[in-house]
Amino acid sequence: MGAPLIGARVERKEDYRFLTGAGQYTDDVELPRQSYAAFVRSPHAHAVIKKISMVKAKASAGVLAIYTGEDFAAAKLGGLPCGWLITDVNGQPMKEPPHPCLAQGKVRYVGDQVAIVVAETQAQARDAAELVEVDYEVLPAVVDGSKATAKDAPQLHEGAPDNTCYVWAIGDKAATDAAFAKAAHVTRLDLINNRLIPNAIEPRVANGSYSRADDSYTLYVASQNPHVERLLMTAFVMGLPEHKVRVVSQDVGGGFGSKIYLYAEDVAVTWASKQVNRPVKWTSDRSEAFLTDAHGRDHHTIAELAMDKDGHFLGMRVKTTANVGAYLSTFASCVPTILYATLLAGQYKTPVIHCEVTAVFTNTTPVDAYRGAGRPEATYVVERLVETAAREMKIDPADIRRRNFITAFPYQTPVALMYDIGDYNATMDAAQKLGDVAGYPARKKASEAKGKLRGLGYAAYIEACGIAPSAVAGALGARAGLFEAGEVRVHPTGSVTVFTGSHSHGQGHETTFAQVVADRLGMPIENVDIVHGDTSKVLFGMGTYGSRSIAVGGTAIVKALDKVIAKGKKIAAHLMEAAESDVVFENGAYTVAGTDKKKMFGEVAFAAYVPHNYPHDKLEPGLNENAFYDPANFTFPAGTYVCEVEVDPETGVVKIEKFTAVDDFGNIINPMIVEGQVHGGLTQGIGQALTEGCQYDASGQLLTGSFMDYCLPRASDVPFYQVDTRVTACTHNPLGVKGCGEAGAIGAPAALMNAITDALGVKDMPMPATPQTVWRTLKNKKAA
């Protein structure tokens, strides 16, 4: 047996196919007798559909069928469900207006689906969609969340007065107000968390196929959670039994949250495939992706931090308006509540916190979880407040954090979460050292000598990952369980196929999970394959989001491995004529303590499938085990980021000079993959702070609707990162892991904006800090 695989920088098993063009993404799936769909979409943000004329479109070349909302209503297709019920401050359920797959009488955002056109080729479908004539009566629109509840604001839904989905609160308001009453200093910020458009480079694709032979459907879809997609689609929308629907998501080109949800197009192509009795494929173009992939963030928050004279935090008060867009997307309701307000304690022992969240409907694309989902918004609030407080009180920003760090675990926060473990001083120490904070004054001086401004900012973030204990999630309103499933199938010759309900869309599960399995079974990694993304192969799954794959999905596999090893022990005991209690499994072999008796794992597997000499009275043949794992708690990755920027006051250009990230993800299986996750997360966080910002005009037209207008960070916008980790092992899963997928996107915006505001000498400025915004901020500061 070689060196341990857990903790090793193992090159990825999936890379060969991706590097040679052999990946199988959903658009690569071409079925016999394939037909193609295009959607007619609303060009208006808010309008009544007066009439739809399809005469010209139906006569267009290659058209097979056109369906509108009327057809869907006649077929009794349900609307798209929301998976999380939030109960408001008055104990009432949130408002859940219908979310039809194709518009029923009214459209509520630009891009809203009006009709599906099915044709022989993609070009013919798109041509015909152009010929569908829709007569609209345009209505006034509201796009700004903070204006949605105004008395004269246009109303989107009959069942949601004042465009309000819910007003929800957490924490002890009276105790928080009392803390503010005795504060020596209060820091207050009015913050916008800018709306983002996820933009996985692979656009969404759905290819539905119906078989009359057995009355079943197969949906190939770019999804992060095919089983959840199937459950939502069958049980809530189409009224089909689950065993008649197979959902396949093989290789998926990035998700970042945007491919968690059940989308209207997925339902429409699946349903249409039965009507036309041919497979129907829809491939989103990038313009459609901008308009219809669920967006992220879009909070307006007023936040206050109360302190004593020494900078000890006494209380925090937060009021947020969350713009959820035109309809509730699949998990939209829990993002600005359960995944946001519960994180407002951050890494600090703030004794009392109160947060009130108003979720509002607007004539914009639905907003849902995007990398970090609520936790970046919480971190932005906490870490901008803390840094600003330090400046106002003239305390070093690292020191004010250290004064308030939680140091004893487990720790019950005033906002529901129980942190199991962490060491925030360790990550802070390491980040300061790696980022050479001690050398900062000299670097600042050097920048100033060049006529540049230099700033340094911290963010000490925490996140709740490994989502989630089902019982806790259920008590908080989740309408689904949040466990994960895994199956370990040992083959007669001892190699292993593992089926996981987690889904990889870039994370490298085929490698990370194989490292865990090969390590536990003491076999070469080449003998282990991981299978995911097909409901007909994987027994069940809740999918990948919330940095949950290794902590929940990985643990399910470990539980199944434990069962395999335990059964193997019984077989080995029989083969070696020893008592089971004397048999030990180590480094891929069963041995009997105190003897030289030994059976390799492969020999035991062979005996299980060729059971000539086998304890038939005690055991079934075969070696195949599965496990469902429901975590005992969230995991709590945390870390410190330090960002250093240089700003050119003449042009407003911000250059990131250094970005240091020290994270505590618990134990690490593959450091190479973990670093890659951090690099990617940081870049998305930097994108939010520096280059990305979704903009609508007042009428609800999306102004940032292409890569020419919405600036994804390019290679020249970001530096080489300095990343490192510190480890406190998670206390409640066997691998001691916490998850690493979202951290970068959670911590980076606050660190970067703290650095930029430090450089400019201003209290706040909006994201993204584009050169124009920076330049204007400096100009306004001078004028003031």
Next chain:
Amino acid sequence: MAVKVSLKVNGKSVSAEVEERTLLVTVIRENLRLTGTHVGCDTAQCGACTVSMNGKAVKSCSMLAMQAEGADVMTIEGVAKPDGTLHPMQAAFKEHHGLQCGFCTPGMVMNAIDYAKHHPDPTEEQIREALEGNLCRCTGYHNIVKAIGAGARAMAAGK
């Protein structure tokens, strides 16, 4: 109106009957079923569709198939050796973890190979500039930049 286009793809002569408006990437993906070349946008920004045409990296989503008449095109499927051994640039991406979801990867590799032919020992800054036409949402570019530097040096060393 259908037109016939004839070209060489990965060393093989091919032809297809297509509408005049058909893009080169459509012929590659749909007619030839070479699905390693991807489409990530509709404004020639993301670079996922990059192929080599007559030795130069081009975006196959922003040219008509007819413009490739008689051309010698190489797609990602033609980059590794016939026995499956990775090209040095592909090997560098694997070694340096320069890919995650893999969707932008073929375009990145095609662009990087063309770039490295003319820049055998590029600096970090040069590589970042050279990636102006390729978007990646997963890696933060960190490991792509490292991979391209290493791949370029490996190519120059004739590995």
